[in-house]
Amino acid sequence: MADEIPLIWTSKGNVPLDSVVQEVIWDVQKDYIKVVERYKDATGEVVKEGAHVYSRLGLTGEVAVASF
Numbered sequence: 001m002a003d004e005i006p007l008i009w010t011s012k013g014n015v016p017l018d019s020v021v022q023e024v025i026w027d028v029q030k031d032y033i034k035v036v037e038r039y040k041d042a043t044g045e046v047v048k049e050g051a052h053v054y055s056r057l058g059l060t061g062e063v064a065v066a067s068f
Contacts, residue, residue: 010047031057
């Protein structure tokens with residue numbers, strides 16, 4: 001088990017975790033906080049990206065009325 005290599009799933013399939021560079025970007029605004037987690041390969045190509053957003057407005061601040 002000591003010889004196991006950690007892998008990460010990317011657009012290029014499973015690759016060793018140490019072959020990609022992780023970049024974390026925080027975007028803090030008045031209405032929301034967003035964190036983007038991006039992984040790039042050795043050439044700089046983005047091979048995996050995900051984002052999480054926290055709304056500071058709550059549910060009542062985002063309600064939109066639709067007319068049918």
